[in-house]
Amino acid sequence: MRKQEYHTYLTEQEQLDVIKLLIDLNTALAAKGKYTDAVDDLLVKLTIARRKKLKISYI
Numbered sequence: 001m002r003k004q005e006y007h008t009y010l011t012e013q014e015q016l017d018v019i020k021l022l023i024d025l026n027t028a029l030a031a032k033g034k035y036t037d038a039v040d041d042l043l044v045k046l047t048i049a050r051r052k053k054l055k056i057s058y059i
Helices: 012-032 035-045
Strands: none
Touching: 012 035
């Protein structure tokens, strides 16, 4: 079976907000002594994500 891929398009400000929230979540999980591997993976993916310009047309 083929692996599903998901794409999310965020503005620059939205991307910064998500990164800040993930850092807060990472800190909270670490303070509780829980694993932060999944959050770390998401942070890496978001920080190296390419920016893509989209043209939006309204009909």
